[in-house]
Every structure is written in structure tokens, then in C-alpha cells.
Amino acid sequence: MRRVRRTGCIKPSVFAWRDVLSESLAGMLQRPGRSALTALGTVLGVGTFVAVLGLTATTSSQIDTRFNALSATEVTVEDIAHEQDEFAGLAFPADADARIERLNGVEHAGVYWPVRLAPGELVRSSAIAGSDGAQNSIDVVAASPGVFAAAGTRLAEGRVYDAYASELAAPVAVIGAGVADRLGITTLETHPAIFIGSQPFTVTGVVADTDRKADLLLSVVVPRTTAERIWGRPEAGGGKMLITTSLGAAPQIAEEAATALRPDHPEYFKAVPPPDPKTLRGQVGDDLNQLFLLLAAICLVIGAVGIANTTLVAVLERTGEIGLRRALGARGRHITVQFLAESGALGALGGLVGTSLGVLTVVIVAMFRNWTPVIHPVTAAAAPAIGLATGVIAGLYPAWRAARIQPAEALRR
Amino acid sequence: MTGTVAERAAADPVIEFRGIGLTYPGPPPVAALRPCDLTVERGEFVAVVGPSGSGKSTFLNIAGLLDTPTSGMYLLDGVDTGTLRDADRTALRGLRIGFVFQTFHLLPQRSTLENVKLALVYSGFPRRERTARAREALEQVGLGHRIEALPTRLSGGERQRVAIARALVTQPSLLLCDEPTGNLDTANADSVLALLEELHADGMTVLVITHDPLVAARARRTVTIRDGVLSVSDTEMSEVAR
Numbered sequence: 001m002r003r004v005r006r007t008g009c010i011k012p013s014v015f016a017w018r019d020v021l022s023e024s025l026a027g028m029l030q031r032p033g034r035s036a037l038t039a040l041g042t043v044l045g046v047g048t049f050v051a052v053l054g055l056t057a058t059t060s061s062q063i064d065t066r067f068n069a070l071s072a073t074e075v076t077v078e079d080i081a082h083e084q085d086e087f088a089g090l091a092f093p094a095d096a097d098a099r100i101e102r103l104n105g106v107e108h109a110g111v112y113w114p115v116r117l118a119p120g121e122l123v124r125s126s127a128i129a130g131s132d133g134a135q136n137s138i139d140v141v142a143a144s145p146g147v148f149a150a151a152g153t154r155l156a157e158g159r160v161y162d163a164y165a166s167e168l169a170a171p172v173a174v175i176g177a178g179v180a181d182r183l184g185i186t187t188l189e190t191h192p193a194i195f196i197g198s199q200p201f202t203v204t205g206v207v208a209d210t211d212r213k214a215d216l217l218l219s220v221v222v223p224r225t226t227a228e229r230i231w232g233r234p235e236a237g238g239g240k241m242l243i244t245t246s247l248g249a250a251p252q253i254a255e256e257a258a259t260a261l262r263p264d265h266p267e268y269f270k271a272v273p274p275p276d277p278k279t280l281r282g283q284v285g286d287d288l289n290q291l292f293l294l295l296a297a298i299c300l301v302i303g304a305v306g307i308a309n310t311t312l313v314a315v316l317e318r319t320g321e322i323g324l325r326r327a328l329g330a331r332g333r334h335i336t337v338q339f340l341a342e343s344g345a346l347g348a349l350g351g352l353v354g355t356s357l358g359v360l361t362v363v364i365v366a367m368f369r370n371w372t373p374v375i376h377p378v379t380a381a382a383a384p385a386i387g388l389a390t391g392v393i394a395g396l397y398p399a400w401r402a403a404r405i406q407p408a409e410a411l412r413r
Numbered sequence: 414m415t416g417t418v419a420e421r422a423a424a425d426p427v428i429e430f431r432g433i434g435l436t437y438p439g440p441p442p443v444a445a446l447r448p449c450d451l452t453v454e455r456g457e458f459v460a461v462v463g464p465s466g467s468g469k470s471t472f473l474n475i476a477g478l479l480d481t482p483t484s485g486m487y488l489l490d491g492v493d494t495g496t497l498r499d500a501d502r503t504a505l506r507g508l509r510i511g512f513v514f515q516t517f518h519l520l521p522q523r524s525t526l527e528n529v530k531l532a533l534v535y536s537g538f539p540r541r542e543r544t545a546r547a548r549e550a551l552e553q554v555g556l557g558h559r560i561e562a563l564p565t566r567l568s569g570g571e572r573q574r575v576a577i578a579r580a581l582v583t584q585p586s587l588l589l590c591d592e593p594t595g596n597l598d599t600a601n602a603d604s605v606l607a608l609l610e611e612l613h614a615d616g617m618t619v620l621v622i623t624h625d626p627l628v629a630a631r632a633r634r635t636v637t638i639r640d641g642v643l644s645v646s647d648t649e650m651s652e653v654a655r
Contacts, residue, residue, distance in 0.1 A: 010497070013504045014537040023534070030522035324518040327479065328579075329507015329535035331500055408479040411514060411591075412470070 015334040024341035028349070035346055038310040041303025042350025042390050043357065046383045048296035050358025054375040056289050058366050061374040072274045073107075074212060075243040075254045077261070081268035082236035090233045091268035092261065094225075096241060097146035099260050105249025110147030111241045113234035115140040115227050121197030123220055125183040138179055139219045140196055142227030142234070148174070150242045152211030156180075158188045159205050161223055169225035173201040176217035180206045196220065199230055213242065250274050300390055303350065307394035311343045315402040322402055323410025332403035339402045343395025344388055351387015355380060425491030427587050427618045428453040428476060432485035435471050445471040448484055449643040451636065453620060455586075458613040460632035461622045468641040470591075473622050477589050478506040490586050507536050511580025515592035517572045519564040519579075525551060526560040529579045536583055550582040551575070554608055570601030574608060581612070588612065590621045594628055606631050 028035045081088035092111045093099065100109035123138040148160040161172045173194060175185070185192050185203060193200045201222060210216050241261075245253045254273035258266035315322070322335055330338075359375060366373035434448035446468045453459050463469050474480035475487065478494060487494045490509055494502060511532075519528050529547035538546070551557050554574040564572050573593060580588055590609065594602035610631060613619050621632060629635050637644050 010492075010501045010504050011508070011537065012500055013507055013535045015535060016537070016540075018540065019534050026523065026527075320516070320518050321520060324512075324514075325531075325535070326503070327477065327506065327510075327512045328532045329503055331503045331535075334535060406479075408470075408474040408477075411479070411512075411518070 013329045013331050013334065015330065015337060020337055020341050023338055024345045027338070027342045028345050034310065035349070038307055039303075039346050039350030039353065041299065041306040042347050042387045043303075043354040045296055045299030045301075045303045045390070046351045046354030046387045047357040047361070048292065048299050048354075049386065050355050050375070050379055050383050051361040052289065052292040052296060053379045054358060054362030054373065055365060057374040057376055057379075058362060058371055062369075062371050073245050073247055073250055074274055075245060075250050075257065076272045077241040077243065077257050078270045078272065079237055079239040079268065080270045081265070084265075084267055086236070088265075088268060090239050091265065092239050092241060096261055097144045100241065100243055100257060101146065103253060103256055103260055105245045105253055107244045107246060108146050108149035109241060109243040110144045110150045111224055111239060112141055112143035112147045112221075113224075113227075113238040113240065115142050115222070115231050116235060116238075117197065117231070123179075123183070124195050125185065125192070126195065138182065139215070140227075141216065141219045141221045142224040142231075143221050144224045147213075147216075147221075147242055148207075150244045151213040151216055152244075153207045153216065154209045156206045156208035158203070161204055165204075166223040166225050169223065169229045171199065171201045171226060172204045172223065174205045174207060174221045175203055176207045176219055176221075177209075178218045179220060194220065196222075212244075300386070303347075304390045304394040307343050307346055307391055308397060311339060311346075311395050311398035312401065314342075315339060315398045315405075319405060319410045322405050323407045323412075326407030327411060335405075336399045336403040339399035340392055340395045343398070344392040347391015347394065348384055348388040350391070351384035354387060355383040358383065425488065426452045426454045427457075427490060428620070429488040429491075430475075430485065431488070433475060433482045433487055434484040435475060435480065435482045436484070444641050446475065446482070446638075446643065447641045451643065451645065453587075453618060455618055456613070456616050458610070458619045458631075458633045459621070459636060460629035460634070461620065461636045461638060462624065462626065462629045463638035464624055467638045468643070469622050469624070469638055471641075472638060472643065473589065473591050476587075476620065477510055477512060478502050504536075507532075508583055509586045511577075511583065511585035511588045513573070513576050513580050513588065513590040513593045515595035517564070517576045517596070519572055519575060521563065521565055524561050524563060525556060525567070525575050528564065528575055529582050532579045532582050546582055547578070550578040553581060554578045568601060569597045570604045573597060573601070573605045577605070577608060577612075581617075586618060588617055588619045590619065592623055592625075593621060594623070594625065602628075 079091045081091035096111045097109050100106055117140060123140065145161060145163050145166050153160065156177055158174075160174050161170070165172050173196075175183070175194070180186075183194060185194075185206070188203060188206065192203050194203060195201070201220075207216055207221075241257070243253060243257065251273045254271040257271045258269035262268055325335060325338075326332075359380065362375055363373045365371075428451065430449060430451040432448045432450060433446070434444065435446045437443045437445060461469060461472055471480070475482050478489070481495070489505065492505065494505065497505065520531070523531070526544065526547050529550055530543045533543045533546065548557065548560060551560055554577050556571060556574055556578065559567065559571065564575065567575065577588070577593075588609070593609070594605055597605060606628065609619055609621065613633075619632075621628060623629055
């Protein structure tokens, strides 16, 4: 009997990572048409994913910009004195405007409240009732002079009443352009008067437009002192203060306002700062988002099924190649790795192309809407990885099948 | 590893079957290859002949480590293959056996050179040495000028020679050819057989499995399989026939 060598030193087969990479790339690039079609599902899925997230980010950042310009510099102070003490009355002091405007960062501030007229008291352009038809639906607003500045009113004609007129409780009124039309006032050169109930008011200005408090355009605005003199104090909780601040100062002003107004009773006020842009962004289009992301997920699943299908067909088609590789020393796991790498590469390619298309979509849409395209870096970075994961998952079953093919069987083909 | 072909030559026969047989479990059990003994010494050129269905494929699968026998002991280069783990058998197959198939099994989208290099992937040859070795193997089979050609642009004989180059590139102990001329016309078959003879003359151990008596006639020794029974015929018979 001859000596039998028990060799424990057979060098095991290997499949170096660089070889895995080049084999899978070769497998993909050698059938470019089929690879493209296979990757299409992933392209669509990942593309939708990126486009949805990108468009959402773009829209909400758009909302942010609009929001920054006006709302971020606006603080509203509400009178909640009646909640603390039912006999408190109007909590805003007479010099409220001046007290607030002394704060750093405040640009303008003014107190206002809707005047509650008695049922018979209507706004009209002449003293004689019924001559021109009572204008029932015109609101009367009592406002300190600071409200006009804070609301950013632009006048069509005349001027707004000033602190002096306010101090005198003069019977003057500023009316919105819409009100002027309805009352038939075309010019202020004739010093027209209007009547609220039986009280005459001289119209000093016509408001053409405002940045905030657009309801001023449909109202008759009278000094708060005058309103107090004629109609008394506002009903509980009716009084409000509008404060405009320089950019970024709003949250701080909101904290300081109550104390500045009434150091003795800061609890009489509730200051409403602008909403936090971050929470605002989160809320925008959340529902629609989820729907589209669901669609993207469905596309990905379809893409995965596509890859799985094609890879399975490829495995059956390449049975001979699998047998050959086994004959050349490939182990079952090497075959698994190769097919996983191929489907993974297909998925990653689809992911890359999809990401590019998604980004392109966002940019084009933003361009047509004159928006700034915004895509979160994480979105763009994660998308190809999602494609890769899709490909690898899709390849699991075919690769497992491929590894189970018996080489002797496969080589007979 | 046990070193180069030359070092291996000193020690053991390439193939040593001791009572090798394969029976597929039933019911009813089918004896694809009845227990047999066979020794192929280094540098031999042996033909295994037999009609289809005789057990040639079973013999090929066992000799090529693609299938495990149900009885007996198979020593390849003196290594008892029965005791090896599957991974080691696979590695041994990749390193020591060069396969040549009837249908070539070339990857159609890859160049001649890449097809030959494929044989070096799993045996862990350094990447930078592969091209040189593959080129060398292609020159050995007379295709040094067609390294960039796709297999689809080659004649049948050329394709089989590429496959032989692929089998040779790992410097195996055994060239295991399964009907190497089965898909070739006479002229191409002749050139392939001439190449095999040339390799044999250079010291390569060649085992050809065929049903074609003309192919078998080129071998120095013929082994016949009929109905699963392997019989070693007179060594000198084929020599005389030539």
C-alpha cells in the first residue's frame, strides 16, 4: 500500500473583494440593455423617494421664507385680565405704545380692539338716516396710532392720526380703501365726514394696503381714546396689542412685553410669539408626503421584484457558467456572493440614477416656480444606499438558488 | 500546497482509484459505477471510452471531484479526497484539475484573455500576475495573437484551445477532458487532439473521456467503461493500433 498523504495544507479557494467587484461589474455591464431594464424599478422607486422628500423640503423652506419676512417679526399680546379678575377691565395702560416701544428690538407697537356698536349705530356717510342706505357690515376698530406703523399701512390719501389727535380724543377716522368705496368717498380734499351712529368723524386718511391685519382695509379706525370716550372700554378680552420687532427679537419681546406693560400685573397678558419655523416645517404637507413615500416604497418593492426576477432568470441561464466556476474552484458561497454583488450593483446603479433624476426633478420644479431647491444631504446620501439594499435583498433568493446548483449537474448543460 | 508540478511528479500517481464505486440510493439502487481500481501515472495520456450511458459521466464526476463516490478511496496526487472537507475538495479541484468540456463553457461576453484569467480568480493568484500567466497559457496553445478576441469570433477549434489554455493556466496535475472534440469538425478535432498530444509530450497528464474510437486511438492507454464496469485494457493495444 502506498503512503496516503493527509494534506491539511490545501490552500482554500478565495474570492477577493476586488474580484467580486470586477466580476459583478462585468456581469452587469456585459448585458447593458437588460441591466438598464432591470434597474428601472429601482430607478423609479429611489427617484420618487428623492423627489418627494426634495420637493417637500423645497416647499416648506419656501413657506419659511415667507414666514420669516413678516410673521417672524410679529408678536401679539392678548388681554387675558378677565380670566384672572372679572373686574379688571382693560389691562392695557393708556401709554401702552410708549412702554413697549421703549424695549430694545421693538419697531412699532399699538393697541387695538373691535368697537362694539349698539344695534342701531351704523357707519354712514351722512347724518340723515336712510339717505344713502346704512352700511351695516362696516366694522369699527379702536386703535392707538402705533397700530398703523405696526401693521405697515400704506395710505392712498391723507394721513393717519397722530399721538396728538389721540391724546385729544379727537373725532377723526382712518378708513380702508374698501370702506371709502362703499361710502362713496373719492377724495379727501373736501374733508369728508362719516357718521358712526350719530357721532361725526373727520376722515383723515384712506388706507390703500397693509402688510399685516388686512382687516383694517375693511374697517373704520378711530383713536382708542375717542372710542373709549364715546363707547367706553372694550368688552373683556377684546383688547390686543400688535408689536413688530427687528428680526430675531420676537421671542424675547414676547417674554418681556407683559412686564413692560403692567409691572404690577404681568399675568394680565398673554404674548403670542411667532411659531417656531422648525415645527412649522414639520407640519407642512405631512399627509401628502406620507402618501408619496408610500408610492415610492411600492415602486421600490416592484423594483426589487424586478431585480429578483431577472437575477433568477440569469441564474438559470448561467447554470453552465456556475458549473464552470465551481469546476475552477469556486465554493458555493463564492457563487452566492457573486450573484448578490451583481444584484446589489444593479440596485446601487438604479439608486444612483434614481437619485440623479429625483434631484433633477426637484431642481426643475423649483426653477419653474422660482423657488430655491432644497434637498437634505441625508436624503441624497441615503438614496443610493436604499437602492443597494433593495438590490441585495432582491438577490438573496436567486443567489441562494445559484449556490445550490450541483456543479456536475450544471456542467452537463 | 505541495509545490510545483515537478515536485509532485516524484511522489505519487496522479489518480489512484481503490475500489471506487458509486451507487445511487434507490429504490431501486442504481450502480452507476461498479467498484473498480485504476491508476493513472504522472505524464500518462489515457482515454476512457464507452457508449453513452455506460457510466463515463459518473467516472468524470468522481475523477474531477465533482461528485463523491459511495465506496472506495480516491487519491489525487496522493491526497485522500474522501477525508477532505467540501471546501478543501473544491480548492483541490480548482488547483490540481484542469477541465476541458465538450461545450467549451467559455463566457461569451469576455475576451479570450479574460476567460483564461477566470481560472486564476478562485485560487488566489495575485492580480498583477494573472495577465502574464494567462497570456503565457494562450501562447502555449497557439492563440497568443487572439487574446482580445471574443469567443464568438473564434472557430470551434480555437474556442476549445482557449478552454485548454484556461485549464492549463493553473498548472494542474491533470487535464480532464470530457468529449473535447464532440462539437468539432474533423479538421478542428485534429488540431485539438494534436495539441493534447503535444501537452502530453511536454509531460502533462491527460485523461480524455470519449465515445469516439478515433479519439481514443490517439491515447497511449485506453480504459473502457460498459454498463458501469470499468476495465483496463491492454496498454500496448492502442500503441500497436497506431
